[in-house]
Amino acid sequence: MRRNDFPILQDGAVAYLDNAATSQKPAAVLEAMEQFYRTTNANVHRGLYHWSETATAHYEQARDTVQQFINAQHREEIIFTSGTTAAINTIAYALGKLVLQPGDVILLSQVEHHSNLVPWQLVAEQYRAKLEFFDPTQPLNQLPPKTKLVSLAHIANSSGLILPIQSVIALAHQAGVPVVVDAAQSVPHMPIDVQQLDCDFLAFSAHKLCGPTGVGVLYGKRVWLEKMSPVFGGGDMIRTVTLQHSTYADLPHKFEAGTPNIAGVIGLGAAVQYLTSIGMTKIQEATSAVHSYLVAQLKTLDFITLYGPEERSSIVSFNVRGVHAHDVAAVLDQHGVAVRAGHHCAMPVMEQWGVPATVRASVYFYNDESDIDKLIVGLKHAYGSLSRPNS
Amino acid sequence: MDPYHAQILEHYRDPLNFGLLEQPTYQREEWNPTCGDKFTFSIHVTTHGIVDQVGFSGEGCAISTAAASLLSEAIKGKTLAAALELQPAFVLDLLGIDLGPTRLKCALLPLQAITRITLPASS
Ligand SMILES: Cc1ncc(COP(=O)(O)O)c(C=O)c1O
Numbered sequence: 177m178r179r180n181d182f183p184i185l186q187d188g189a190v191a192y193l194d195n196a197a198t199s200q201k202p203a204a205v206l207e208a209m210e211q212f213y214r215t216t217n218a219n220v221h222r223g224l225y226h227w228s229e230t231a232t233a234h235y236e237q238a239r240d241t242v243q244q245f246i247n248a249q250h251r252e253e254i255i256f257t258s259g260t261t262a263a264i265n266t267i268a269y270a271l272g273k274l275v276l277q278p279g280d281v282i283l284l285s286q287v288e289h290h291s292n293l294v295p296w297q298l299v300a301e302q303y304r305a306k307l308e309f310f311d312p313t314q315p316l317n318q319l320p321p322k323t324k325l326v327s328l329a330h331i332a333n334s335s336g337l338i339l340p341i342q343s344v345i346a347l348a349h350q351a352g353v354p355v356v357v358d359a360a361q362s363v364p365h366m367p368i369d370v371q372q373l374d375c376d377f378l379a380f381s382a383h384k385l386c387g388p389t390g391v392g393v394l395y396g397k398r399v400w401l402e403k404m405s406p407v408f409g410g411g412d413m414i415r416t417v418t419l420q421h422s423t424y425a426d427l428p429h430k431f432e433a434g435t436p437n438i439a440g441v442i443g444l445g446a447a448v449q450y451l452t453s454i455g456m457t458k459i460q461e462a463t464s465a466v467h468s469y470l471v472a473q474l475k476t477l478d479f480i481t482l483y484g485p486e487e488r489s490s491i492v493s494f495n496v497r498g499v500h501a502h503d504v505a506a507v508l509d510q511h512g513v514a515v516r517a518g519h520h521c522a523m524p525v526m527e528q529w530g531v532p533a534t535v536r537a538s539v540y541f542y543n544d545e546s547d548i549d550k551l552i553v554g555l556k557h558a559y560g561s562l563s564r565p566n567s
Numbered sequence: 568m569d570p571y572h573a574q575i576l577e578h579y580r581d582p583l584n585f586g587l588l589e590q591p592t593y594q595r596e597e598w599n600p601t602c603g604d605k606f607t608f609s610i611h612v613t614t615h616g617i618v619d620q621v622g623f624s625g626e627g628c629a630i631s632t633a634a635a636s637l638l639s640e641a642i643k644g645k646t647l648a649a650a651l652e653l654q655p656a657f658v659l660d661l662l663g664i665d666l667g668p669t670r671l672k673c674a675l676l677p678l679q680a681i682t683r684i685t686l687p688a689s690s
Contacts, residue, residue, distance in 0.1 A: 502670075503628045
């Protein structure tokens with residue numbers, strides 16, 4: 177399905193199963209970005225000439241497109257960043273400054289990507305707050321005392337575990353505590369409605385949903401964003417500047433200092449349009465069908481250990497008995513299969529599983545059973561040629 | 568050349584000098600945070616400054632394990648000073664393969680343990 181939309185996949189040489197790291201890009205996205213550079217390249221929000229006005233219009237149209245995509249109530253709740261990591265760091269510093277006092281608690285899940293862990297470590301250090309962690313596979317019945325902030329992934333990138341964000345959000349809101357959702361792995365794969373989720377913040381990256389690298393989205397409820405101070409200062413985010421003081425621009429520009437990634441944002445807009453033209457429900461179904469086939473095929477191999485929960489979204493982590501994950505990935509590469517091997521930016525999760533690394537295969541709607549079949553052939557070969565008898 | 572040629576597989580399956588020395592002169596652990604590979608090398612150095620015994624332990628991929636095994640044998644008989652000065656090309660020659668940048672880190676992890684073996688543990 178849809179493979180023909182992706183120039184890089186056309187020759188069928190590579191079974192690309194590293195979609196959780198980044199997705200491939202359809203021609204529509206590449207063309208939108210090239211079109212911008214070829215025909216209207218100019219800076220945004222300042223030029224009085226035609227190109228700049230067109231560039232600004234396209235940039236701001238992308239904001240509307242994203243607003244509709246996640247059903248945000250207001251367009252100025254969509255802030256463009258360089259990616260999920262930048263979005264979470266921005267939230268961590270700005271929200272941390274607003275709500276944290278020494279001794280307060282920041283609550284995270286135990287399975288966070290390093291980008292939803294390390295920023296909070298830095299902020300906790302700055303405000304002498306404490307980090308606490310909950311097990312996302314167990315119901316969370318109460319927040320630890322002094323919790324002022326909760327941040328968690330919607331879907332864990334290491335295992336595909338789907339976290340119970342709705343119940344965590346409801347629990348936190350009973351105590352008036354804001355919740356940040358790292359949606360890097362969920363926005364590409366399912367319809368997301370931030371008003372229905374009622375999360376206070378949500379972060380995701382364009383590159384995992386058919387868009388370019390270096391651009392992402394920070395969604396925040398307007399009531400929060402209005403109270404928060406900017407984290408980066410510079411052009412575009414000010415109203416007036418004197419040598420001693422500045423006043424800040426209104427949302428969303430307050431959080432978009434400097435020349436933004438204009439082509440990237442236009443590419444993100446094109447990617448979202450591409451996905452919505454197919455329909456997020458269809459995308460979810462297509463991905464889920466290949467993913468079920470993937471897991472079923474892996475289970476036919478007795479030398480494979482699967483990690484993580486039974487219910488996984490688009491991702492599966494595993495190891496081949498007696499073969500190091502790196503070697504598995506290298507042999508698969510020789511077979512034209514691209515997977516990830518390592519700790520997947522989640523060292524604490526590897527520690528919970530008691531392994532230094534896993535192989536991770538992750539699918540998207542353009543994968544099909546032939547990609548999985550290639551993977552299985554490669555895995556049999558890796559096991560046959562590399563497995564050590566005693567391990 | 569196929570990085571998984573017979574000699575590499577042999578060293579991976581059955582590494583030489585596996586197991587740490589009981590009374591090493593120097594010992595050092597190195598690990599690669601991107602893949603979790605971890606090796607500890609222990610060496611014994613004679614009063615004349617010659618490396619006469621080598622043992623290593625740890626876990627890694629085929630490439631890093633083969634590199635550790637080959638290296639553990641190759642440094643026996645060298646002076647400590649010469650062992651500390653060994654260059655990446657030496658390991659790649661032992662392995663007899665070309666590697667991309669990611670796998671190069673695997674191949675060179677054991678060498679890192681050797682060339683830093685006299686440094687204090689925290690450095
Ligand atoms: C769950 C999760 N959070 C955050 C990130 C970081 O995204 P980026 O590197 O695009 O900022 C990723 C990407 O790997 C992820 O999977």
